[in-house]
Amino acid sequence: xxxxxxxxxxxSVADALQFISYYHPVDFIQAVNEAYEREESQAxxxxxxxxxxxxxxxxxxxxxxxxxTGIVNVFVKVGMNVQWEGDMSVSDMINExxxxxxxxxxxxxxxxxxxxxxxxxxxxxxxxxxxxxxEIVPGDTVEVDVAAKGGGSEAKSKFAMLNPSDSVVQxxxxxxxxxxxxxxxxxxxxxxxxxxxxxxxxxxxxSLMDPIDIHELQARGASNRAEELRLELFDKVxxxxxxxxxxxxxxxxxxxxxxxFPAHAANKAVAMIxxxxxxxxxxxxxxxxxxxxxxxxxxxxxxEIAWEVGDSVRRxxxxxxxxxxxxxxxxxxxxxxxxxxxxxxxxxxxxxxDMLAKGEKLPVDLTGRFIYxxxxxxxxxxxxxxxxxxxxxxxxxxxxxxxxxxxGLIGMIGKAERGPTAIDAIRDSQAVYLMAVGGxxxxxxxxxxxxxxxxxxxxxxxxxxxxEIVDMPVTVAVDTKGExxxxxGPKIWQAKIEERKLVI
Numbered sequence: 001x002x003x004x005x006x007x008x009x010x011x012s013v014a015d016a017l018q019f020i021s022y023y024h025p026v027d028f029i030q031a032v033n034e035a036y037e038r039e040e041s042q043a044x045x046x047x048x049x050x051x052x053x054x055x056x057x058x059x060x061x062x063x064x065x066x067x068x069t070g071i072v073n074v075f076v077k078v079g080m081n082v083q084w085e086g087d088m089s090v091s092d093m094i095n096e097x098x099x100x101x102x103x104x105x106x107x108x109x110x111x112x113x114x115x116x117x118x119x120x121x122x123x124x125x126x127x128x129x130x131x132x133x134x135e136i137v138p139g140d141t142v143e144v145d146v147a148a149k150g151g152g153s154e155a156k157s158k159f160a161m162l163n164p165s166d167s168v169v170q171x172x173x174x175x176x177x178x179x180x181x182x183x184x185x186x187x188x189x190x191x192x193x194x195x196x197x198x199x200x201x202x203x204x205x206x207s208l209m210d211p212i213d214i215h216e217l218q219a220r221g222a223s224n225r226a227e228e229l230r231l232e233l234f235d236k237v238x239x240x241x242x243x244x245x246x247x248x249x250x251x252x253x254x255x256x257x258x259x260x261f262p263a264h265a266a267n268k269a270v271a272m273i274x275x276x277x278x279x280x281x282x283x284x285x286x287x288x289x290x291x292x293x294x295x296x297x298x299x300x301x302x303x304e305i306a307w308e309v310g311d312s313v314r315r316x317x318x319x320x321x322x323x324x325x326x327x328x329x330x331x332x333x334x335x336x337x338x339x340x341x342x343x344x345x346x347x348x349x350x351x352x353x354d355m356l357a358k359g360e361k362l363p364v365d366l367t368g369r370f371i372y373x374x375x376x377x378x379x380x381x382x383x384x385x386x387x388x389x390x391x392x393x394x395x396x397x398x399x400x401x402x403x404x405x406x407x408g409l410i411g412m413i414g415k416a417e418r419g420p421t422a423i424d425a426i427r428d429s430q431a432v433y434l435m436a437v438g439g440x441x442x443x444x445x446x447x448x449x450x451x452x453x454x455x456x457x458x459x460x461x462x463x464x465x466x467x468e469i470v471d472m473p474v475t476v477a478v479d480t481k482g483e484x485x486x487x488x489g490p491k492i493w494q495a496k497i498e499e500r501k502l503v504i
């Protein structure tokens with residue numbers, strides 16, 4: 001009989017969550033670096049360079065890879081011969097570990113979990129509760145997989161009840177383009193097949209805890225249907241040409257995981273959940289000897305990459321830029337932004353649009369300004385602001401026309417593509433949308449030299465800030481004519497990939 005002390009599990013969970021907030025799995029870094037080396041799309045290569053540089057900086061500085069430090073997912077396998085010492089439930093122990101990790105004073109993590117999700121949506125303040133799954137197994141140990149799942153990638157999850165004769169491959173290839181780039185490729189796709197609706201989703205999520213090993217599978221060949229699907233989908237999804245950050249390129253996924261489970265004869269449940277460029281997960285085992293401690297990787301495992309902006313980069317002063325100036329900006333062009341910009345995301349946009357509908361004056365003047373869709377991590381020590389990468393821009397689409405037409409706003413900065421309604425509004429107002437790289441939050445924060453809350457302080461990380469920035473890298477994603485690089489880039493690269501197949 002193994003006795004697991006209450007505090008051993010608490011400390012192990014807290015240590016694991018701090019660890020994964022700033023250390024990518026080494027297999028992920030190696031896979032991104034390999035994709036970076038072979039990438040031919042300059043826009044996608046630049047995006048991966050920023051992801052790799054950001055990852056190394058976070059590993060060295062022990063600060064979050066992404067400003068969205070995720071909702072905690074935990075898979076626990078409890079041995080049948082284990083006894084617990086303490087007065088808390090196992091779920092309460094895990095949540096106490098989450099609480100300690102996210103409130104650690106040396107590396108504060110952003111609390112993103114909201115209670116009453118269809119009502120008040122009030123932040124719980126410490127990122128609890130975690131989503132916990134249990135399995136009782138033979139043995140005398142407790143094995144735990146811990147992950148921090150970003151909201152942008154989770155939002156792109158897909159599920160369907162297919163007919164038994166329907167093709168899983170066809171369904172996946174139909175769904176991936178619909179996901180856009182808000183899940184921050186390059187990443188992984190977890191696919192669950194069979195069981196019931198909830199079982200398929202669970203299989204997909206749990207598969208994302210596995211290491212990246214697609215090249216090993218390619219070398220030895222498939223031994224079952226799940227592995228056959230992995231190989232086929234890996235080639236075909238990358239053949240879509242979506243590329244890093246959806247800009248068009250050779251690599252969209254670094255690996256594809258497939259797990260299956262026996263199903264009812266009338267059903268074929270299939271679920272797909274992506275993991276983003278901020279892939280964060282680890283594993284530990286408790287055997288009664290004390291808390292588990294994560295072993296830091298060797299920094300030599302991270303490539304030393306210098307991102308060269310090049311002579312073609314346009315430098316922009318946000319304090320003096322005009323509507324006439326932005327008409328010259330071209331889709332796919334790299335800009336370095338300096339000056340003052342405002343921030344605001346979902347809650348701030350909703351409040352501003354509600355105020356405008358009531359004829360109320362906004363607390364900030366947006367005339368001629370740019371707004372950055374971000375909810376930063378709280379700063380520590382000498383930081384001006386914590387990691388401050390972009391959030392998914394499509395969530396602001398429904399507010400875009402009102403904001404552009406009624407406030408004088410001329411530019412927006414966010415993550416991934418914009419939808420048709422936003423693109424139409426951008427074109428009609430002759431505004432622009434710029435894309436910052438998702439998965440490079442710490443790197444972006446180093447361009448921020450000043451930060452202050454200027455409105456809606458009660459919204460916490462969703463308050464409106466004014467940032468002072470120097471040389472913040474962005475890409476022109478939608479120009480004043482409504483041309484969108486997330487539409488043109490993947491089409492160009494899909495065609496190039498198809499041409500190569502024909503030559504071979």
